[in-house]
Amino acid sequence: MSDFLIHVSAVACLYGILALALNLQMGLSGLVNFGLIALFGCGTYGAAFAHLWGWPPLAGLALGLVFAALLGLFFARLGDRMSEDYWGIATLSLAEIMRLVFTNEQGLAGGAQGVSGLPVTFAALPADTAALARLALYAALLVVAFVICQRIARSGFGLSLKLMREEPQLARALGYDLARSRRIVMVVSSLMAAVSGFLYAHYLTFVGPEQLMSHETFLIWSMVIIGGIANNWGVVAGAILMQFALAYVPFVKDWFDVPSDFVAATRLIIVGGGILAFLIWRPKGIFPERIGGSHV
Amino acid sequence: MSEALLELNGLSKAFGAHQVLDGVSARIRPGEIVGLLGPNGSGKSTLLNAISGFLPPDAGRVTIAGTDITARPAHVVTRAGLARTFQLPNMPTRMTTREVLRAGDVAAGAPRHMLRRTGRDDRIDALLEMFRLAHVADLPASSLSGGQKKLLSVALALRGSPRLLCLDEPTAGVHPELRTEMVRILKQAAGEGTTLLVIEHDMLFIRQLCSRCIVLDRGHLIADCAPDELEHNGAVVEAYLGKAVQKGKTAR
Numbered sequence: 001m002s003d004f005l006i007h008v009s010a011v012a013c014l015y016g017i018l019a020l021a022l023n024l025q026m027g028l029s030g031l032v033n034f035g036l037i038a039l040f041g042c043g044t045y046g047a048a049f050a051h052l053w054g055w056p057p058l059a060g061l062a063l064g065l066v067f068a069a070l071l072g073l074f075f076a077r078l079g080d081r082m083s084e085d086y087w088g089i090a091t092l093s094l095a096e097i098m099r100l101v102f103t104n105e106q107g108l109a110g111g112a113q114g115v116s117g118l119p120v121t122f123a124a125l126p127a128d129t130a131a132l133a134r135l136a137l138y139a140a141l142l143v144v145a146f147v148i149c150q151r152i153a154r155s156g157f158g159l160s161l162k163l164m165r166e167e168p169q170l171a172r173a174l175g176y177d178l179a180r181s182r183r184i185v186m187v188v189s190s191l192m193a194a195v196s197g198f199l200y201a202h203y204l205t206f207v208g209p210e211q212l213m214s215h216e217t218f219l220i221w222s223m224v225i226i227g228g229i230a231n232n233w234g235v236v237a238g239a240i241l242m243q244f245a246l247a248y249v250p251f252v253k254d255w256f257d258v259p260s261d262f263v264a265a266t267r268l269i270i271v272g273g274g275i276l277a278f279l280i281w282r283p284k285g286i287f288p289e290r291i292g293g294s295h296v
Numbered sequence: 297m298s299e300a301l302l303e304l305n306g307l308s309k310a311f312g313a314h315q316v317l318d319g320v321s322a323r324i325r326p327g328e329i330v331g332l333l334g335p336n337g338s339g340k341s342t343l344l345n346a347i348s349g350f351l352p353p354d355a356g357r358v359t360i361a362g363t364d365i366t367a368r369p370a371h372v373v374t375r376a377g378l379a380r381t382f383q384l385p386n387m388p389t390r391m392t393t394r395e396v397l398r399a400g401d402v403a404a405g406a407p408r409h410m411l412r413r414t415g416r417d418d419r420i421d422a423l424l425e426m427f428r429l430a431h432v433a434d435l436p437a438s439s440l441s442g443g444q445k446k447l448l449s450v451a452l453a454l455r456g457s458p459r460l461l462c463l464d465e466p467t468a469g470v471h472p473e474l475r476t477e478m479v480r481i482l483k484q485a486a487g488e489g490t491t492l493l494v495i496e497h498d499m500l501f502i503r504q505l506c507s508r509c510i511v512l513d514r515g516h517l518i519a520d521c522a523p524d525e526l527e528h529n530g531a532v533v534e535a536y537l538g539k540a541v542q543k544g545k546t547a548r
Contacts, residue, residue: 160402166390167387167388170386170387170449173348175456178371291436292395292434
């Protein structure tokens with residue numbers, strides 16, 4: 001397996017975890033979160049702070065998980081006071097505020113320069129073995145995240161989330177505490193996003209505010225929309241598909257001998273155009289949610 | 297008089313300058329089946345929303361079996377023993393009829409059931425048969441006809457054996473044959489200890505089901521009597537038909 005394929009597969013696994021987190025929020029529960037990248041950022045900056053303060057990496061994971069749980073709870077709390085569409089705008093705004101703070105506060109994790117030199121995961125192993133070990137770890141965690149999401153989707157709690165997504169008034173009349181359900185979903189998915197962020201930080205060995213750009217959130221949205229909203233199999237497939245599609249753009253540039261600007265522009269077109277095309281022609285994605293719950 | 301299951305004291309609600317409920321007070325005893333009547337816009341659904349926690353009243357007090365539930369969230373009111381249906385029973389597009397019933401079952405069950413995997417349930421099958429919904433059990437709930445949605449919402453409301461069941465026009469759009477069946481089911485629920493408060497325009501249904509009626513008009517409670525007394529009640533007749541025109545005067 002080439003280094004390139006291992007690299008793309010490893011990143012696809014981390015994005016797969018993020019896509020599952022977004023699917024838990026948006027697909028299953030109807031929580032339209034445009035600020036998912038902030039929860040991912042809790043994981044990356046947890047790793048960065050631990051590195052800056054001389055803490056062991058696992059302490060950075062714990063820090064990232066605490067940040068993410070608190071931010072997830074704050075997002076959920078906002079949801080108690082806002083309608084769905086305003087909540088989506090608020091989450092986008094909060095993620096942008098977080099990015100701007102980390103960009104402009106020089107004393108806070110290096111400001112715009114970010115933090116570099118984080119230890120890479122499995123650094124003690126030979127390079128080839130370490131790359132495969134990382135891929136195996138990320139794939140295993142993707143499987144764990146998938147199993148958690150499937151378990152939730154097929155449980156009674158999952159049914160209550162679907163009802164909250166579609167008919168919140170009916171859910172309340174049946175006795176469901178929607179604020180509590182929202183809190184649980186936000187915390188579980190925030191922890192998943194933070195784990196992904198922590199691993200990403202120790203994969204790239206660098207953490208910076210440009211990793212929190214809003215287009216990253218929309219990349220994850222494209223994975224969910226293209227793969228199949230509310231279908232866990234679908235969103236993992238969407239993450240792998242999108243990651244490989246984006247990774248091969250530079251090769252297309254070389255084949256057609258076009259300028260380097262083409263790469264960034266084409267990636268944006270793939271994400272934006274993909275979202276638009278699927279919303280118009282195949283809004284349920286490649287693998288639609290199967291009504292009846294035999295798989296979600 | 298025995299202790300009331302549901303007690304309303306001076307319940308008021310206004311939307312801007314429009315006073316929809318104005319000091320409504322009533323007592324409903326355990327086991328009663330009470331019709332809540334009134335012309336369109338009289339405040340019936342608003343009263344139901346105020347009781348069930350969907351709309352906090354501006355003033356007044358609501359108690360269930362002595363527990364104050366005034367302005368408590370809907371899920372808290374539900375857990376206090378109140379179940380309700382809606383005038384327009386919207387149902388999910390991406391859940392089957394069976395799943396919706398299962399969601400109702402989970403809500404009525406213990407929290408530890410929440411993480412159990414859902415599956416077929418004989419009790420749900422029996423409920424589907426009872427409400428003649430078995431043939432649409434695995435269709436999206438939103439694809440049901442208006443009448444079938446009404447039946448499904450009544451079935452849902454009965455899942456947790458509520459102490460008080462509030463129904464908002466349960467027979468609208470329901471086949472006449474099924475109305476008779478619904479009367480039987482609701483009387484059976486009442487026999488098993490559920491108290492009913494029913495908003496309904498179908499007087500035949502009210503006469504078949506209810507032992508007592510309360511009537512609202514423009515936010516005021518204007519009558520509290522047996523169904524057979526309604527047509528002799530001047531205030532009720534006036535609310536529905538308007539004031540009689542005296543001889544010699546020309547209606548304009």
